[in-house]
Structures are given as structure tokens and as C-alpha cells.
Amino acid sequence: MVNMLIALCLVFLNVIGVVFGVVITDLFTVQTGTDPGTCDAGQVTTLNNWVTESYDSVVVALAAVQYYNENSVRGNNVRQAMFTYFKIPNRITATVKTLVASVNSDLTVLQEFFNGDIDNVNPARAYLFCDSEWLIEQDPEEQAYDFQGNPVVDSEG
Secondary structure, three states: OHHHHHHHHHHHHHHHHHHHOOOHHHHOEOOEOOOOOOEOHHHHHHHHHHHHHHHHHHHHHHHHHOOOOOOOHHHHHHHHHHHHHHOOOOOOOHHHHHHHHHHHHHHHHHHHHHHOOOOOOOHHHOEOOOOOOOOOOOOOOOOOEOOOOOEOOOOOO
């Protein structure tokens, strides 16, 4: 019975991954190639796997948090996990309920980020690099340039 449940969970997670369909470049600007700081195909594949695994983890955690107050084995397991990951005490009090609601809120924001539902996060301005070799120390007075050699304009003044 347990093996069947595990198998169903894995199938469910795989379905979510397929339906989810977001890749790392939907969330961040990632330059590919062989230049310093760029990511090769293997690294991009790894990043895409991490995005899917992270999203799956958020979905499972959001579903589990709903059972925190349940007086059952499942509820106890969720409370133990909340203590392990967030040091939230394994008891139901008003303070603890506030902490659990905060974790739920944070997980919801993560899910919204993965779904592209956060308006102020622009992937064109969020860069992800696969190493730090692209860093070149410059004088603070010098003009900054993007990866294509174009001057970077500070749109915020």
C-alpha cells in the first residue's frame, strides 16, 4: 500500500512538472555559451531540473501545510516537518498558527514567482550566472556594460 502511494505521488509530481513547463529562462536571464559567466547546455538542463523540483516541492509543501492543525498522524507529520525546517514548535497555539500562516504565505509567493504571477519581477533584469569568471573589477566611476557591450543605463536615476 505504501509503495503504491509513493508511486502515485511520483506520478503526480511528474504530471505537475510536465504541466508546469517553466524553464529557468522564464524566470531569469541566462546567457548560454562558452564566455565567462555563461552556462553550457548541461548546466541549463540542471537548472531546469532544479526549477521543476523546486516548484514540485512548493506545491507539496502548500498542500501539506493545510493539515498542520489536523489531529491525526498526517497532522503530526506536518508539525514535525515544520519544526525540522522552520523550527515552529510541534503544538497548536495562536502564535504557532501565525507562524504557520506566514510560512504558507511565503510558499504562496514562491508559487506565484514560479508561475510568473509577480508583477514586479522582470526576468530581463534578473540575471543568473553559472560562475563568477565574468566579474572584472572596475573603478566605480566607469561606465557599466551589458553582456553585449552596450552601456547600461540606470533607469532609476
